[in-house]
Amino acid sequence: MEENIYVDILTKRDIQPTAIRILVLQAMMQANRTVSLLDLENMLDTVDKSSIFRTLTLFLSSHLAHSIDDGTGSLKYAVCGETCSCDVEDLHTHFHCEKCNKTFCLKNIPTPVVSMPKGFTLNSINYVLKGLCPDCAKHQE
Structure with a gap:
């Protein structure tokens, strides 16, 4: 039953569901x-790195x-929302914990959009806040 959720998500994006993609x-x-990519390799120890990378690229x-x-120095990946098309308007803020090295999507905090000078075209914004996540901050006290 649970697998059907992932199959539905893949097919809505016109991605052929395969065992690896699921x-x-x-x-x-x-x-x-x-x-x-390393996190996924560790989570999916029976799947080879190149298959994971090809899946992420897709x-x-x-x-x-x-x-x-x-x-x-290592890209992180997150699943987009159902209506996301990865346009500038869909972007959101990210938070990187400097202690545990985890990066979180803060979807309720939109990325500030700046006005670009004439002739420039904005395709992407990378807005990362850094500090301590709640778990690491709790252990600091």
Whole structure:
């Protein structure tokens, strides 16, 4: 029954559901945070790195996932909302915890859009806040 949820999500984005794609989508959604390629490799130890990478590339091109450059040198990935088309208007703020190295999507905080000078075209915004997540801040006290 639960697998049908992931199949529905994939087919709504015109992605052919395969076992690997369902596994990757399920792992990403269950993480409740952004995940790196290495995170997914560790979560899905029976799936090879190239299959995960190809799946992420497909998810990005189909606007099922977005990538985040949080400054750690490793891209993070998160599943997009149902109506997201990864336009500038769909972008949101991200938070990177400097202690546990997890990056979170803060979907309730829109990314500030700046006015661009004449001749410039804005395609993407990367807005990352850094500090301590609630779990790490709790252990600081």
